[in-house]
Amino acid sequence: MPLPRYVLAPTYLTDGVFGWQLNRAGLYLDCHETFAENFDRDVEAAMDWAEQIIGTRQDWRHTREGGPERWIAADDRTAAGTDVLRSIEPGTLLVAVGPGASGKSTFAAQAGIVTVVCLDSLRQQLGGDAGDQALTPAAVIEQNILLEKHLSEGTPLYLDSTNVEVRIRAELVERARRHGRPVVTLRFLPHLDTCRARNAARPANRRVPDDVLAWQHSLALAATPKALLAEGFTAAHDIVTPL
Numbered sequence: 001m002p003l004p005r006y007v008l009a010p011t012y013l014t015d016g017v018f019g020w021q022l023n024r025a026g027l028y029l030d031c032h033e034t035f036a037e038n039f040d041r042d043v044e045a046a047m048d049w050a051e052q053i054i055g056t057r058q059d060w061r062h063t064r065e066g067g068p069e070r071w072i073a074a075d076d077r078t079a080a081g082t083d084v085l086r087s088i089e090p091g092t093l094l095v096a097v098g099p100g101a102s103g104k105s106t107f108a109a110q111a112g113i114v115t116v117v118c119l120d121s122l123r124q125q126l127g128g129d130a131g132d133q134a135l136t137p138a139a140v141i142e143q144n145i146l147l148e149k150h151l152s153e154g155t156p157l158y159l160d161s162t163n164v165e166v167r168i169r170a171e172l173v174e175r176a177r178r179h180g181r182p183v184v185t186l187r188f189l190p191h192l193d194t195c196r197a198r199n200a201a202r203p204a205n206r207r208v209p210d211d212v213l214a215w216q217h218s219l220a221l222a223a224t225p226k227a228l229l230a231e232g233f234t235a236a237h238d239i240v241t242p243l
Contacts, residue, residue, distance in 0.1 A: 009070035098188030099216035100208035101198035118160035131205030164219035
């Protein structure tokens with residue numbers, strides 16, 4: 001299912017007031033007066049405003065072709081839900097990519113994925129506290145043992161951790177290749193404000209520090225499906241999360 005096409009354009013509003021208008025698939029959504037005197041900053045603020053309405057980060061393309069200046073949300077990605085799992089080959093390593101509180105674990109539960117390796121769960125098993133980051137090195141060792149086991153056996157596996165760093169993903173791709181297994185990534189990228197709200201609702205020991213959450217979100221934003229395919233993944237899907 002293609003993502004909706006969004007168009008963000010500067011325009012004159014009522015009574016000569018200049019501002020921005022957001023349209024979806026040719027239908028009017030909302031408008032707003034200018035945000036900043038500096039036009040570049042105004043563009044950035046308008047994009048942020050539009051993404052809060054849309055509910056997810058967008059890849060905006062600037063164009064003047066065939067009309068006035070405007071920004072169009074890239075619509076060549078694939079919006080996926082749990083139905084994406086129907087196309088997954090046997091023995092596939094599914095790698096979630098996304099900041100904390102972006103919906104990775106919820107997706108696994110809704111999809112009914114049987115075999116899940118989750119760092120939170122491993123920390124809980126090892127030390128009785130899913131949020132104790134001091135347990136992370138030991139949890140990663142256990143995660144890698146389980147990865148090797150399932151990859152060697154050809155068991156489909158969902159890796160439920162942030163995986164926002166390129167070096168981490170490179171190791172996972174290499175592991176899958178050594179075993180001749182497909183490796184598919186699912187990117188979760190709701191708006192940062194959505195992640196912050198969900199994060200704040202977590203128990204204190206499970207909350208990600210705000211600066212870390214923003215860092216994770218920026219790295220996930222850079223991990224476009226095109227970039228992920230270039231890293232060696234068999235396929236890459238955006239799991240679009242509502243605001």
